[in-house]
Amino acid sequence: MWQLNPFDLPEEKYYETFNECCLMFTLYMMLCFSDMVLDDFSKYQVGYALLILTFVFMAVNLARVVKQSIREAKIILFTYKHRKYFNQKKLI
Secondary structure, X not given: OOOOOOOOXXXXXXXXXXXXXXXXXXXXXXXXXXXXXXXXXXXXXXXXXXXHHXXXXXXHHHHHHHHHHHHHHHHHHHHHHOHHHHHHHOOO
C-alpha cells in the first residue's frame, strides 16, 4: 500500500491509512456485538469505544475538509485580488 502513489499530496496517504485503520477497528468492534460475546457489560464498553472511535474519525475527516476548503478559498481570493495583474500578463 505504501509503494503506490495514487494521491497528489503525501498527507493524503496518511489520511487514507488513518481511514483504513479506523474502518478495520470498527469492523472488529462490531464482532463483539454478535453472540460471540455474552457479557452485556463488555458490549457496553465496546459500544462506548466504538462511539469514541467514530467521533474521532469524523472529526479528523471534517478538519481535513475544512482545511482544504480554506486553502482553496485563499487561492480564489488571491486570484480575485490580483486579477488585474493576471489579466495583463495573460497568466490565466
